[in-house]
Amino acid sequence: MPNRITGLQSGLDTESLITSMVSRYQQKVDKLTEMQKKHTWKQNVWKEINKQVLSFYNDTLGKMKYTGAYRIKKTFVSNANAASVVTGENAMNGVHKMKITSIASNSYMTGGGITDASGTSFAAKKDTKLSDLGFSGIQNLKIRIGGAPEEEILLDEEDTLEMVASKLRGVKTADGRSVSANFDGNNGRFYIASDKTGASSDFTLSSNNMQFLDSLGISPAKRTKYDAGEDASIILDGVTYTSSQNTFEINDLVITTNEVTSGEITLNTQSDTTGMYNNIKELFKKYNEVVNKLDQMYAAEDGSKYKMLTEDDKKAMSENEVKEWEDKIKDSMLRRDITLQLTLSELTGIMMQRIKVQTKEGEKELHLSQFGINTMDSRLVKKNEWHAYHIDGDEEEDIVKTNENLLKKMIASDPDATAEFFRNLSINLADGLYKLMGSTDYSSSYTLYEDKLMASQYSSYSSKIYEATKLLNAKQDNYYKKFARMEKAMAQLNSTQNQLAGYFNTK
Known part of the structure; x- marks a missing residue:
């Protein structure tokens, strides 16, 4: 783009003149831009x-x-506190009798108090190290969850009791079982529970050094309490069913049990016309x-x-x-x-x-x-x-x-x-x-309108705007060059006139 010189010599408003002279080219750019914007709105x-x-x-x-969407069924439970039922479309209408004899639970251990290596009670906190209890070198813990193979944890003398709990939580068996473990610094004992319910959730702890296990309060001899996991059990229409969880899937009924019942409750399955x-x-x-x-x-x-x-x-x-x-x-x-x-x-x-x-x-x-x-x-x-x-x-x-x-x-x-x-x-x-909404040359799949064609039309507008703008700039540059040459010629003429006037004024 050339230097755009205003009418210093001619006294003309060059900007306004050129704007007027290229107005039809500007109008074309404006019109195309307007059409593209309207096209975008339509898209x-x-x-x-x-x-x-x-x-x-x-x-x-x-x-x-x-x-x-139409075979909707609903089951009404006579004791909603004891159980809930999700009813599938293929469930049979009718009244069922059910008794809940047990609720699934997980295995849970409450550890005993912490002692040092000599068996003396120790006021342990989360940050108590194994070395504080009198253990040196590497100690091991072994945990078996359900029927999975035994997993071994290695512990260093610098490990704290909180780190022992953390390493227990990090164990995961091949079938995805684990335990939650925590050392409670206020009560000075471990709490360990299986992550799943059922009889198969039982876990056992052992060590090559039983004195170490006793010291942590988690050996069979030293732990305060251990509750084994239990399966849930129901008697439905005279047939006994067990589950490791508190849910039973029977004949397109998903039954969730919440509490043991003293007698039978009824499950009434009906078509849900509503x-x-x-x-x-x-x-x-x-x-x-x-x-x-x-x-x-x-x-x-x-x-x-x-x-x-x-x-x-x-x-x-x-x-x-x-x-x-x-x-x-x-x-x-x-x-x-x-x-x-x-x-x-x-x-x-x-x-x-x-x-x-x-x-x-x-x-x-x-x-x-x-x-x-x-x-x-x-x-x-x-x-x-x-x-x-x-x-x-x-x-x-x-x-x-x-x-x-x-x-x-x-x-x-x-x-x-x-x-x-x-x-x-x-x-x-x-x-x-x-x-x-089928795909065509002009529209994509699952599209009601001609989106491909409209996208192509948008691109066409962009190309036309580019060309029209390019032509507008070229016309503007051309006119500015012409006016610049005129200004230069007038400047030279004015200079010559000034020289002549000066010459005659000295005579």
Whole structure:
């Protein structure tokens, strides 16, 4: 870029003149930049819509197209303090009798008081060293947890009692078992417990030097107490079951035991019709959110009168005014968009189809209206909710809450047919969206819009802006060079005139 000399000799406003002369080139740069910004806004609008549609496809339909969303069961326990039950979809309905005879526990040792090597009581603290107890050189501890091979710990005379506990905690058997260990400096003793429950959690401690083990208060002879681990045990419908943990997985029931019972308690397994109803209700809630958004964008107010704001425009407006103006542009970007139209057409078409299911009366073709699920007259609903479905009798919707709840009635009278209908409806919706979101030359997989094409268009704008800016700079430089030459010529002319004037003034 050449030196830009202002009109010192000519008296002209060179900057303003050149700005005016290259204005059409600047306008082209500004226009392209504006178009790219608007294009970015459109990309962002599409990304948000695609995110919502993909969430509906993956999360909602991904759940509702499987039988597990409908075969919901629940087990009621007569003594909720004694046990809790998680019920699987294949659990059998019925009443079970259960008695809890034992609770799983881990092995736990309370050590005896610390003594020195001679057997004399010693007021030990966490930082007491083995050498303080009269032991020198290397000592060893051996620990066996359950049926795993024995593990050896080597201890130096400089090790403290806290370090002994730390090394015990560091032992891990091949099958993943370990112990928690702590030396309590206030009470001067070790506390050691297995990390898992059950009879197989028992641990034993030994040493080549039993005097050392006695001194630490953890030998069978010196420890205060040792409680062996115990398995949990229940009698369910006359059959005894044991577990190393307080959970039992039996016939798709996961039973967690909390306390021993003096007698039998009952487990009553039933189909959870409320759970099925809530899942179907959630399906329509998410569907409505999607179609309402698509309708809102497709039927948006014409925003063509809202032009992109320049920096000067923004300076004359408040921050809220700028946001409202730009939101008008963004909200109208997909007005009458063909992709939105195709998506709405696909979804609404599927929802109006009849679906063949096996009912108690035989095979029938059912429609959503037979479950009391319908769209409403456009005069009765909010704008952009014309394709939304409403469940008759739903207490959360004033417009239909006084109607008979046919969905609940159908679930109660024929849960299998109801499940088959809505599972197939979900499959049809998922298949329809999958078809719309398939990969093409212009769009990626699981993408509703032409994201590849839009990315290419963005790059094209960048290239055009670069070329237009390059041309603008070249034109500016060219004009500055011309004005610089003119200024130089005028400076020379003025110098000559001054010399001549000086010459004649001396005559």
